[in-house]
Amino acid sequence: MNDFNLKHTIEALLLSSDEPLSTEKLFKIISSKHQITKADVLDAIKALENDYSKKEIEVSRVASGFRIQARKSINDYLNIIFAERTPKYSRALMETLSIIAYKQPVTRGDIESIRGVSVSSSIMRTLTDRNWIKIIGYRDVPGKPAMFSTTADFLNYFGLEKLDQLPDLPDIKEPENLDLDLDTQTNTPADNKNLPEITLN
Amino acid sequence: MQEEDHNIPVQSEMPFAIIDGEQITELPKDLYIPPVALQVFLDTFQGPLDLLLYLIRKQNLNILDIPIADITKQYVDYINLMQELELELAGEYLLMAAMLAEIKSRMLLPIFEDIEEEEDPRAELIRRLLEYERYRSVSEQINQLDRVERDFFLSTINTDQFKQPIVLPDIQLLDLVESFKEVLKKAEMFSTLHFLKEPLSVKERMTMILETIQEKDFVRFEELFDIKEEKIGLVVTFLAILELMKELLIEIVQAKEFGTIHVKTLVEKK
Numbered sequence: 001m002n003d004f005n006l007k008h009t010i011e012a013l014l015l016s017s018d019e020p021l022s023t024e025k026l027f028k029i030i031s032s033k034h035q036i037t038k039a040d041v042l043d044a045i046k047a048l049e050n051d052y053s054k055k056e057i058e059v060s061r062v063a064s065g066f067r068i069q070a071r072k073s074i075n076d077y078l079n080i081i082f083a084e085r086t087p088k089y090s091r092a093l094m095e096t097l098s099i100i101a102y103k104q105p106v107t108r109g110d111i112e113s114i115r116g117v118s119v120s121s122s123i124m125r126t127l128t129d130r131n132w133i134k135i136i137g138y139r140d141v142p143g144k145p146a147m148f149s150t151t152a153d154f155l156n157y158f159g160l161e162k163l164d165q166l167p168d169l170p171d172i173k174e175p176e177n178l179d180l181d182l183d184t185q186t187n188t189p190a191d192n193k194n195l196p197e198i199t200l201n
Numbered sequence: 202m203q204e205e206d207h208n209i210p211v212q213s214e215m216p217f218a219i220i221d222g223e224q225i226t227e228l229p230k231d232l233y234i235p236p237v238a239l240q241v242f243l244d245t246f247q248g249p250l251d252l253l254l255y256l257i258r259k260q261n262l263n264i265l266d267i268p269i270a271d272i273t274k275q276y277v278d279y280i281n282l283m284q285e286l287e288l289e290l291a292g293e294y295l296l297m298a299a300m301l302a303e304i305k306s307r308m309l310l311p312i313f314e315d316i317e318e319e320e321d322p323r324a325e326l327i328r329r330l331l332e333y334e335r336y337r338s339v340s341e342q343i344n345q346l347d348r349v350e351r352d353f354f355l356s357t358i359n360t361d362q363f364k365q366p367i368v369l370p371d372i373q374l375l376d377l378v379e380s381f382k383e384v385l386k387k388a389e390m391f392s393t394l395h396f397l398k399e400p401l402s403v404k405e406r407m408t409m410i411l412e413t414i415q416e417k418d419f420v421r422f423e424e425l426f427d428i429k430e431e432k433i434g435l436v437v438t439f440l441a442i443l444e445l446m447k448e449l450l451i452e453i454v455q456a457k458e459f460g461t462i463h464v465k466t467l468v469e470k471k
Contacts, residue, residue: 012358015356015358016357016358016363017357057356067355068356068357069353069354069356070353072347075352082350086350087350091340092247094343095340097343098343099336102336113329114333114336115247115248115333116248116249116250116251116329117248118293156349157348157349157350158343158346158347159346159349159353166343167346168339169335170334170338
């Protein structure tokens, strides 16, 4: 038992596991055989990160725990190996996913009222199949619509730990505070510089 | 050599977008974009709000001060174009057209300065456009986020040897035939059991009942049943009684309403 090395054990576990492992999970697995504390686990992970500082792999912390991944610096090479593997997602899917992520829990009706189009069943199926969204309950209104929220797998996929690491949702300007001039019916170009300049010829 | 594209100058004078109603029908032909590409272009709109945002952005209009009449006209032009190209035109697009028309008609009504409660008819639409734009822009950002399969490459050791390998045996046609034979055999056993048991017991019960009745001449219906028997036994007895009735070997008699039912033999005693 003297050859037991916590750091190496954790490294092997993280590499072998199909999904990220949390501190609690690592502790539970290892403490069944060895006297360790959760702090030991965290220390070992830190030591592991230190070891990797000279390597092209890193310990990454995501929603479900830790995982070991290649550093982005070698992505150029990896993209050659894994070319054509990246699935592309439609704008409709990304919009639906974003609304669920920022406004959860939401019903299909909520998504529809923001997007102005009915929710595509195939998009919802894809999101559910990828385990990015799940039904977390039913709203207590007539019809009892299902409420959706995002999952830890969704955050894992985007390499995030918490929902608040998502990009900030742009602020909405309250239309009440805006000076709406009813008489203006001319095509006055807005002075918003962010708008793309499109010349009509 | 003859100039083939002498009409290009005419086309370049045309605006890229359809702004004037008169040009609607001609536009698909006059545009540089071939119909197939135009279809793809129109197909990319994610709904009426998306199309409206596009129209507003394209002309550098202030989203908070939309010239409803112009936008409505353009919007309807696009819808007509979609219809012409036989794109699947969802009801939402038509609903939005109706909403735009409603806004315009409300804006035509005189505004009473003293009624402060009255909101700009465009306010609700603007609110929806702004709300949609928030999620649309953030979804583009999320799309740019690093992600597994594209930007994260997970390092794993192959641990397949620890997972219970599911060895799929090589199935020959003969095996299939063999196992089907088994199935048939089993089914045969089942059906034999099923058919053997019942007719025998009902027949047997019929004889027993007849014997009982012939001994006593008149038997109460309930007496024929042995409550201690399981349901199946009771059912068999009942079936036997029905069978006997059908064969006109017994008769069921009831003296008065709700009275006791008696079973009587119809077989002449020797």
